[in-house]
Amino acid sequence: MDKIVEVQGVDIGQEGQGIAKTQDGYTVFVPFLLPGEKGRVKIIKDEGSFGRGELLEWTDKTSERVEPICPVYYECGGCQLQHFSYEAQLIWKEKKVRDSLIRIGGLRNPKVKPIIGMEEPWYYRNRGQFVIGEQEGKLTWGFFAPKSHSVIAIDNCPIHHRYVNEAMQTLVPQLEGLHSYFEARGSLRHISMRCGVNTEEVLATIVLSEPMNKKSKLNCQAVSRAVGIMENINKSRSSKILGEKERTICGQNYLEEKLLNLRFRISSQSFFQNNTLQTEKLYQKALEYAEPQGKKILDLYSGIGSITLAMATKAREAVGVEIVKAAVKDAELNAKLNGLSNVRFYALDAANAFKQENSTPDVLVVDPPRKGVENRVLDSILDLAPKTIVYVSCNPDTLARDIRILSSKYEFIEATPVDVFTQTTHVETVVLMSRVEK
Numbered sequence: 001m002d003k004i005v006e007v008q009g010v011d012i013g014q015e016g017q018g019i020a021k022t023q024d025g026y027t028v029f030v031p032f033l034l035p036g037e038k039g040r041v042k043i044i045k046d047e048g049s050f051g052r053g054e055l056l057e058w059t060d061k062t063s064e065r066v067e068p069i070c071p072v073y074y075e076c077g078g079c080q081l082q083h084f085s086y087e088a089q090l091i092w093k094e095k096k097v098r099d100s101l102i103r104i105g106g107l108r109n110p111k112v113k114p115i116i117g118m119e120e121p122w123y124y125r126n127r128g129q130f131v132i133g134e135q136e137g138k139l140t141w142g143f144f145a146p147k148s149h150s151v152i153a154i155d156n157c158p159i160h161h162r163y164v165n166e167a168m169q170t171l172v173p174q175l176e177g178l179h180s181y182f183e184a185r186g187s188l189r190h191i192s193m194r195c196g197v198n199t200e201e202v203l204a205t206i207v208l209s210e211p212m213n214k215k216s217k218l219n220c221q222a223v224s225r226a227v228g229i230m231e232n233i234n235k236s237r238s239s240k241i242l243g244e245k246e247r248t249i250c251g252q253n254y255l256e257e258k259l260l261n262l263r264f265r266i267s268s269q270s271f272f273q274n275n276t277l278q279t280e281k282l283y284q285k286a287l288e289y290a291e292p293q294g295k296k297i298l299d300l301y302s303g304i305g306s307i308t309l310a311m312a313t314k315a316r317e318a319v320g321v322e323i324v325k326a327a328v329k330d331a332e333l334n335a336k337l338n339g340l341s342n343v344r345f346y347a348l349d350a351a352n353a354f355k356q357e358n359s360t361p362d363v364l365v366v367d368p369p370r371k372g373v374e375n376r377v378l379d380s381i382l383d384l385a386p387k388t389i390v391y392v393s394c395n396p397d398t399l400a401r402d403i404r405i406l407s408s409k410y411e412f413i414e415a416t417p418v419d420v421f422t423q424t425t426h427v428e429t430v431v432l433m434s435r436v437e438k
Contacts, residue, residue: 003043009033016080028053036062042407066086077146093427097417105400109266111414121422125160127194134180135262166224169201196257197276203255205230205268220251265270271303278420288431298361300350305331320345323351351376363388372398389433
C-alpha cells in the first residue's frame with residue numbers, strides 16, 4: 001500500500017523541487033511545491049533520512065503561485081521557477097545568499113544588499129542549446145524531458161531572447177532532409193544559437209555526428225539576423241553538446257556584442273554571460289566594489305576578458321588569467337578591438353597566476369565556475385594577500401565556503417545578489433572583501 005503523508009513546503013531545492021516537512025520532521029522532496037504550501041503527498045521513494053514524493057492534492061496554496069507562461073513548462077525542465085511569482089523569486093534568492101553566508105560562511109549578520117532584479121524577466125537568454133527531435137518526419141527543436149532522451153518540442157522559449165527564437169524558427173525548416181540523432185537514428189544532434197542583444201547579430205552552430213554534404217544550400221540571409229552558420233562535429237556518446245571540430249558553412253565564425261561601452265568578439269564556444277542586460281549590472285557592481293581608478297587589477301578566471309577589460313577602462317593596469325587558450329586569444333583580440341593597451345592576458349592555471357607577476361595587485365577579482373575557487377588557489381591568495389578581493393559567484397554555497405577559508409586574513413564587507421538567470425534557481429552574487437590589517 002502506498003504511503004500517503006501530509007506535508008508543508010519549507011524551501012526550494014537546487015533543481016527546483018519543493019522541500020517539505022511532515023509533522024514529525026521527515027523531509028520530502030516534492031516537485032513544484034512552494035514554500036508555505038500544504039498538501040497530501042504519495043511517497044514514491046524512501047531514501048532513509050528523506051523521501052521523494054508525488055503531490056496528490058494541495059490542502060493550502062500560497063498566493064505567490066502563478067500560472068507559467070510556457071505551455072510545456074511542467075514537462076520541459078529547462079527552467080524551474082515559472083510557477084513562482086517573480087517578486088517571490090527575488091525574495092527567495094536574496095534569502096538563499098544570506099542563508100549560505102550564515103550557514104556555510106560562518107558570518108553572523110552579513111550585510112546583503114537588496115537583489116538587483118529585471119524589469120522584464122522574460123526573453124533574456126542570449127544563448128540557447130536546443131536538442132533536435134523529430135515528429136512524423138518533421139524536425140522539431142526543444143529540450144530533453146528531465147532524466148530522459150525524449151524531446152519536448154517547442155516553437156518559442158520565453159526565457160530565450162527573441163532573436164534566438166526567431167533564428168531557430170527560420171533555421172530548422174532549412175534542415176529538412178536531415179534526421180534527428182536521438183529520435184530517428186540520423187546525424188542531427190543540437191543547434192547552439194547565440195545572439196548579440198545590443199548588436200542584433202546571431203551566430204548559429206549546427207551540431208552533428210557526421211559532416212553535412214558540402215553542397216548544402218544553407219545561407220545566412222535565410223536565418224533571422226545571422227552573421228554566420230557553423231558546423232560542429234560531435235561523435236561522442238556523452239552528454240557533452242559541442243565537439244571540437246568546426247567549420248564555417250557561411251558568413252563568419254563569430255558575432256559581436258556591446259557591453260559597458262566595450263565591444264566583444266564572441267565565437268561559438270566562447271564563454272559569455274547568458275543575460276546581457278543583467279551582466280552589465282553585475283559588472284557595474286564589481287567595478288563599484290573594486291574602485292579600480294589608478295590601481296593594478298588581477299582578474300582570475302577571466303574568460304574572454306569581459307571583466308578585465310571593464311576594469312582596464314579605469315585602472316592603471318589590468319591582468320587577466322584564464323586556463324583556456326582559445327579564450328585568452330579572444331580576450332587579446334577584444335583588448336585590441338577596444339584600443340586598450342594597459343591590459344595583459346595569460347593562459348595559465350589560476351594557481352600559477354601570482355608567479356607571473358612581480359608586484360602584488362591592489363585588487364584581486366575572481367569569477368570562478370560553480371565549484372568555486374580551488375584550495376591551492378585560495379592558499380596562493382592568502383600568501384599574496386592583495387588589499388581587496390572582489391568575488392563574483394554563481395553558487396552561493398561555494399562562495400560562502402571560500403569566504404570562510406579567506407576569513408583568516410579578510411573581512412567580509414558586503415554582498416549584492418544579481419538575478420542573472422530569471423525563472424531558474426540560480427543567482428549571481430558580487431562580494432567585497434578587505435584584508436584585515438594587523
